[in-house]
Amino acid sequence: MKEGNYIKPLSLDVIHRWDNAALTMLYRHFYKAMVAYAMQMVGGRNIAEDIVQETFYGSWKNKNTFKTIGMLKAYLFNAVRNESITYLRRQQVTQKHAIHVEQIYREMQTDDNGDLVQHKEELYRQLFMALDEMPEKHREVFLHIMEGKKNHEIAEAMQISVNTVKKIRLRGIEKMRKSLSPEAAALMMIIFA
Numbered sequence: 635m636k637e638g639n640y641i642k643p644l645s646l647d648v649i650h651r652w653d654n655a656a657l658t659m660l661y662r663h664f665y666k667a668m669v670a671y672a673m674q675m676v677g678g679r680n681i682a683e684d685i686v687q688e689t690f691y692g693s694w695k696n697k698n699t700f701k702t703i704g705m706l707k708a709y710l711f712n713a714v715r716n717e718s719i720t721y722l723r724r725q726q727v728t729q730k731h732a733i734h735v736e737q738i739y740r741e742m743q744t745d746d747n748g749d750l751v752q753h754k755e756e757l758y759r760q761l762f763m764a765l766d767e768m769p770e771k772h773r774e775v776f777l778h779i780m781e782g783k784k785n786h787e788i789a790e791a792m793q794i795s796v797n798t799v800k801k802i803r804l805r806g807i808e809k810m811r812k813s814l815s816p817e818a819a820a821l822m823m824i825i826f827a
Contacts, residue, residue: 652697675718685717760818764810
């Protein structure tokens with residue numbers, strides 16, 4: 635066996651340092667199994683990989699210590715399960731909002747005025763006005779979201795933590811929801827949730 639393919643045995647002493655060697659060790663021992671576990675719950679490989687990356691990031695940030703390798707493994711797989719459940723719940727909320735928006739647009743199409751295009755423009759106008767009222771850093775996060783970037787990509791681009799991105803996203807959505815019409819709020823949830 636080549637030396638480059640050799641996987642060092644797990645060492646809690648190394649893991650507890652939470653440095654590059656610790657993360658490399660965790661990655662080599664658990665990444666594939668954790669991705670496969672997440673895929674069973676969420677279906678898609680890319681989403682599962684994002685969940686596992688979030689789990690590794692959260693573990694590194696919290697710098698937990700473990701008495702046994704079994705406790706470490708249980709912690710990691712429980713964290714993947716929890717992240718997967720959170721993702722699935724968000725998807726359900728997004729789906730409900732999408733159905734709501736679809737119903738609104740269906741109703742608008744039957745409107746006697748025939749102003750569907752103008753109404754869509756009005757919804758986007760409201761949305762961008764709400765974005766303009768945000769602090770600059772928050773607005774920048776939402777513009778990245780509109781470009782289709784994921785939380786970790788936004789964090790890297792703005793040189794802030796993933797948790798900061800998540801907090802800005804949640805607070806911004808809640809603040810905008812209060813200032814928008816129900817139709818514009820539903821559109822916002824499809825775009826930003």
